[in-house]
Amino acid sequence: MEALKQELKGKIIEVLNLEDIAVADINDDDALFGDGLGLDSIDALELIVMLDKDYGIKLVDPKEGKNIFRSIETMAAYITEHRTK
């Protein structure tokens, strides 16, 4: 799962236009929303699109996103379990 976590860090920096942040700056269990990386509601929606586009996962209930996107750790775990790509 290590490779996936690194991949995710790179992806969110790119997809969410996080200009001043490097992969090394993001810890696996940093909070992505709220006080951590400070992502907002549009970022959450973009991550839902990313799950579909890059990993073939269609979220049935977008509210699930809150738990899935808590951290890189939780994202990687969810993707590993549900990916179809």
Added chain:
Amino acid sequence: MYIQSLCTIGNNAIILNGETVFTTENQPFADFSKQAYHHLGISYPKFFKMDSLSKLAFLAAELLLKDEPESGDIALVFANKSSSLDTDIKYQKSISDPENYFPSPAVFVYTLPNICLGEISIRHQLKSENSFFIFDAFNPEFMASYANILLETQKAGKVLCGWTEYINEEYKAFLYLVSDDGTTIHNKQNLATAYTK
């Protein structure tokens, strides 16, 4: 009323009150705007989520509002020709291939020209009158009249007005702050002259 200050952005240069404050070699707007952001010492990560039209408007507003207190009663009256078409075209591409169909909310939100007003409002905490107009070309008569009406009816204390046009790497921002402080009288003739300089 007077044109308190004026900022133009175009051809890889930012000019504030007649002085060039930043200029680069010819390059894509994304690079130009990023370098301008750093050169002007701005620290606002959300900048990099904005589309080109919002970045253009944001940079000019940043310079013009630098010395204004936050949350001022400064109305925003902007106009352009191409609306948000540059981003609209980008968004349309994301839905044009049924095999690669991934509409992006982060792009879609910018498919409205008034979003740039929202970005400026948020940055400077301007809970003020906002409106975005579309004209075939910069319309000094309308802009002067409408801004004056807002000021005379006390709907605003100052007005940040501008033409912010962006389409396919062609960009021009002509933004100015109208207030009761300044030396150049705010009227259509002076605006027309300043615009074509």
Added chain:
Amino acid sequence: METQSRLIKIKMAKEVFITAANCITPIGFDIQTNIKNITNGTSGIQLHENAMMKNPFYAAIIDNEQLNKAFAKITQAPFTRLEKMMILALHPIVNNPDSRTAFILSTTKGNITALESEDIEKAQLSVLAKTIANFFGFTTEPIVISNACVSGILAVSVAKRLIQGGMYDKAYVVAGDEVSEFVLSGFNSFQAMSDAPCKPYSKNRSGVTLGEAAAAVLITADSANAKTKILGDGAINDANHISGPSRTGEGLFRSVESAMKESGVTAGQIDYISAHGTATPFNDEMEAIAFNRLSLENAPVNSLKGFYGHTLGASGLLETVIAIESALQDTLFPSHGFDESGVSQPINIIEKTTAKNIRYFLKTASGFGGCNTAVVLEKVS
């Protein structure tokens, strides 16, 4: 001295009226047909299955056959679908435009479908405005307002301000938007679209239902045939977020406050509010909070989006046209789609058609970018 002369100027501001109106919607190509359907509880929202979306979706869409049949009575010349809607809306009310007549067009996306064939020129809003202007012989430079979902009511405010400011004597205002794949897919990407017809202010509301329409009004300083007087307006930004409304309804609060201050009308005098009510969880909640802050919690309020869907750039004007009719008929129309209150602060949702004396009424709207607009109107007896 300067403040005094400014105040005198405001006090002596010309009165501005709405003296003609029309609308083209899925439930009628004239106002009376729309009112009949509203009174019958007939909504324009239906389930559609077509190439615009992968799965069937609810929307309020104008029937193409009816649209083309009505338009053919005016001309055989080629126009886009949106242009047909706008021309049909304006046609019955345009009369003798001159050099003191403004032409204001409100739209969010205009002829956006032109991008499907990569025709960027056709998608330009100024080109759309010129096309409509040329059809009617408007000679002044068209003024296009593209300010998200407040555009339609902001156009009313702008017309009134321009007339009071002496720039024009009258203004024809048209507002329109179409349901398109562009917009459907976008709202869908925001998870903002409801699976069922929208339920404004309701506990189980789950998002918008999109719609399309065109509406037109004549706004003038000439009181002959006046239906309504425009008393005050405000169009203030939340300064909070570009896609979600302020949790305290700050911009809407200030917009209504500005409109009411200018009009001299107090909260207790407002007989009816035609609100925005898109049926997203956040918008409706924000409105309830703002209306309570304004002491408007008892004013009868409805959203017309249960009948028309969210018609974007048309909504502010279309809903104003129907609100005017409400006032003229002293009838409050129900907030179609509402069942059980789902907002945290109480507001007085109109649940069934009710007779009521309506003199002062308020139109509000909010939109992407944190924008808000409020206009206070008075029925002219």
